[in-house]
Amino acid sequence: MTAALLIEDLHKIYDNQFEALKGISLEVKQGDFFALLGPNGAGKSTTLGIVSSLVNKTRGRVTVFGHDIDVAVTRAKLCLGVVPQEFNFNPFERVIDIVVTQAGFYGIPKKQAAERAEHYLRKLGLWEKRFERARMLSGGMKRRLMIARALVHEPRLLILDEPTAGVDIELRRSMWEFLKEINAAGTTIILTTHYLEEAESLCRNIAIIDHGQIIQNSSMKSLLAKLNTETFILDLEQDIHALPVVEKYALKWVDEHTLEVDIEKSQGINPLFAQLSEQGIVVSSMRNKANRLEELFVSLVDKNLPKEKVSLV
Amino acid sequence: MNSSTPEDFSSARYRQLLWTAFTTIVVKEIRRFTRIWAQTLLPPAITMTLYFIIFGNLIGSRIGDMGGFGYMEYIVPGLIMMSVITNSYGNVVSSFFGTKFQHSIEELLVAPVPNWVILSGYVIGGVCRGLAVGLIVTLLSLFFTDLQIHHLGVTVGIVLMTAVLFSLGGFINAVYATTFDDISIIPTFVLTPLTYLGGVFYSINLLPEFWQGVSQLNPILYMVNSFRYGILGVSDIHVGFAFGMILLFIGGLFTYSLHLLNTGKGIRN
Known part of the structure; x- marks a missing residue:
């Protein structure tokens, strides 16, 4: 099956001689929900900018559903919808006009454009705001407006560059549900985000880019399986006045009703609970100190640590 | 979902895409300048x-005839042309720079719209504003003088070509502009002086021979005089030569504008 996105040996050197991409290669399969992660300045937005024709590449090849952006750019662009990181609409235009106009740029006749605009604005909870100027919308509404605009020509590949940045948690979760829905309907999605919980929850495959190179490209499941150690926070039912002594576990004192513990995958957690219970300490709740993907991400991109010494198996 | 299947992309569908995209840009541009009519x-x-009141009526009545016509009649074509020039230029330079500034140009760059369609859309948007203002000024001039059209073809042809030419000029200015100052430098320091010295208010035959020669290097002189010829039937220059020059400039500026878009100057990293 043709890849939704195929990137081969992509290079980008900016005019100031900064080498943003050092020959990255990447394949995103049709129907995938793909996370492209990396620290600020790693090359994510440059990569997505080249794919969406906003940045000129230095060399390399990009195909979207088999259409090379150098030789079949019209067909490639028809397959592509882009939700950028920054708001990039005219704030003085009305919401409905922004969406209908974008449909026009894709050759969609006015009547059909109006129908689709209504469909997506309703889906994203913006229909009531359709006659408002875009600048009057809240930050979350502006993000949803950009999603509606990107979907109005019903692309096969949707690129979302930090779509939930600055969006409150309730709205973020409703956007996740919406994205899952359109992915289930067949749209391939590529997502960049700084909320690693978001990537872990939504994406099946992942690439991590750092200093213009792909340093990890695998399924989310196999990547998370590499996590050897997790840190948990234990909330205790009664206050304690001294750090309990337990065998084989490195407990840390946080405060009189909270402990922290690093647990290796091979250890399991039940023996710890048993030892605590013997000392009359009851754990009322337990949570990860950091998101699992976040722990991996930090390990992978931490320049100060050699890659082979990070906590990966 | 996923109705955009480029595999069944016929040439008829491509033509329809181009036409829809082009009309969308033009309508967007017209909507923009009519929405802010108080500024445009x-x-x-x-x-x-x-x-019309000050130069045409008050001062003009003391000047007497110019080129065989009353002063008011003589300056009306020049003033109409001046409005067309400044407004077609001003529309494209402010609109295109605005889309760059707000990054809404990205809406077009990610879409399957060829660069020549983007350029044509913006140019026609500028022409529409130039013509709209030209029409308003023409209607206003009827309160001050009787306007007879000597040659309709020349009048319409020259005003259209001039609007196209200065829309292209505005486009190039917008591509190079990086600040709001940059979009006012050319209109203030180049366009306005050339327009005032382009025979709007006087016949170059009044000038000493040397300055007549210098004036002939001013492209706006050819447009103003050709337009005046279309309305009054008099001109300081040869109208056919003026048409040729304007066409040549349009070809040159269109090619250069397209080159700027293709290389992504000022709009793509």
Whole structure:
């Protein structure tokens, strides 16, 4: 099956001689929900900018559903919808006009454009705001407006560059549900985000880019399986006045009703609970100190640590 | 979902895409300048009315004839042309720079719209504003003088070509501009002096021979005089030569504008 996105040996050197991409290669399969992660300045937005024709590449090849952006750019662009990181609409235009106009740029006749605009604005909870100027919308509404605009020509590949940045948690979760829905309907999605919980929850495959190179490209499941150690926070039912002594576990004192513990995958957690219970300490709740993907991400991109010494198996 | 299947992309569908995209840009541009009519359509109407009253009526009545016509009749074609030039240029330079500034140009760059369609859309948007203001000024001039059209083809042809030419000029200015100052430098320091010295208010035959020669290097002189020829039937220059020059400039500026878009100058990293 043709890849939704195929990137081969992509290079980008900016005019100031900064080498943003050092020959990255990447394949995103049709129907995938793909996370492209990396620290600020790693090359994510440059990569997505080249794919969406906003940045000129230095060399390399990009195909979207088999259409090379150098030789079949019209067909490639028809397959592509882009939700950028920054708001990039005219704030003085009305919401409905922004969406209908974008449909026009894709050759969609006015009547059909109006129908689709209504469909997506309703889906994203913006229909009531359709006659408002875009600048009057809240930050979350502006993000949803950009999603509606990107979907109005019903692309096969949707690129979302930090779509939930600055969006409150309730709205973020409703956007996740919406994205899952359109992915289930067949749209391939590529997502960049700084909320690693978001990537872990939504994406099946992942690439991590750092200093213009792909340093990890695998399924989310196999990547998370590499996590050897997790840190948990234990909330205790009664206050304690001294750090309990337990065998084989490195407990840390946080405060009189909270402990922290690093647990290796091979250890399991039940023996710890048993030892605590013997000392009359009851754990009322337990949570990860950091998101699992976040722990991996930090390990992978931490320049100060050699890659082979990070906590990966 | 996923109705965009480029595999069944026929040439008829491609033509339809181009036409829809082009009309979308033009309608968007017209909607923009009509939405802010108090900034785009009203000021030239007021300015030109003042020109008609002060230069045409008050001062013009003491000047007497110019080129065989009353002074008011003589300056009306030049003032109409001046409005067309400044407004077609101003529309494209402010609109295109605005889309760059707000990054809404990205809406077009990610879409399957060829660069020549983007350029044509913006140019026609500029032409529409130039013609709209030209029409308003023409209607206002009827309160001050009887306007007879000597040659309709020349009149319409020259005004259209001039609007196209200066829309292209505005486009190039917008591509190079990086600040709001940059979009006012050319209109203030180049366009306005050339327009005032382009025979709007006087016949170059009044100038000493040397300055007549210098004036002939001013491209706006050819447009103003050709337009005046279309309305009054008099001109300081050869109209056919003027048409040729304007066409040549349009070809040159269109090619250069397209080159700027293709290389992504000022709009793509």
